[in-house]
Amino acid sequence: MIAARYAPGHQDEVKGLVLLDAASPTAGADLKNRIPESATGPAGELRVQSLAVFEGQNPERLVFADGEVRAAGDLPVRVIQHGQQYLGAVPEYGPGLEEDWTKGQKAWLAPSGTSEPSTARNSGHSIYVDEPETAVEAIEDATARAAG
Numbered sequence: 001m002i003a004a005r006y007a008p009g010h011q012d013e014v015k016g017l018v019l020l021d022a023a024s025p026t027a028g029a030d031l032k033n034r035i036p037e038s039a040t041g042p043a044g045e046l047r048v049q050s051l052a053v054f055e056g057q058n059p060e061r062l063v064f065a066d067g068e069v070r071a072a073g074d075l076p077v078r079v080i081q082h083g084q085q086y087l088g089a090v091p092e093y094g095p096g097l098e099e100d101w102t103k104g105q106k107a108w109l110a111p112s113g114t115s116e117p118s119t120a121r122n123s124g125h126s127i128y129v130d131e132p133e134t135a136v137e138a139i140e141d142a143t144a145r146a147a148g
C-alpha cells in the first residue's frame with residue numbers, strides 16, 4: 001500500500017511496482033463496513049487489531065489511511081493476490097472480507113495502463129513465503145518491462 005501510494009508522485013525514482021496481496025486502498029472503511037463494532041470473537045479481534053495497525057499502532061508507527069488510487073502512466077505494475085482464501089475463515093464475515101480484498105486488488109491495477117493481475121493459487125497472505133518463485137517472477141517481469 002505504501003509503495004503504491006508513493007509511486008505515482010515519484011516516477012523519477014520508481015520504475016516498476018510489484019504488489020503482493022497489498023491491503024485494499026479502502027481497507028479501513030471496508031473493515032468498518034463489513035464487521036460491526038459490536039462483533040466479538042475472531043471477527044471482533046480482527047477488526048480491532050487491523051484498525052489499530054492502520055491507525056499507526058505498528059512497529060513503524062505508520063498510518064495506513066484509505067485513499068484513492070492515482071495514475072502513474074505506463075509504470076509496469078504487477079498485482080498478485082492470494083489464492084488460498086484465508087479471510088474466508090473468519091466466521092460470518094469471511095466471504096465478504098474476501099470480496100472486499102479482491103475489489104482492492106483490482107483497484108491497485110489503476111496506476112498503470114500496463115498493469116497485470118495474477119493469483120498465487122497456493123498461497124495465503126504471505127506470498128513471498130508460500131510461493132517465493134511467484135514473487136521473484138513478478139519482480140523479474142516488472143524489472144524487464146521497466147528496462148524496456
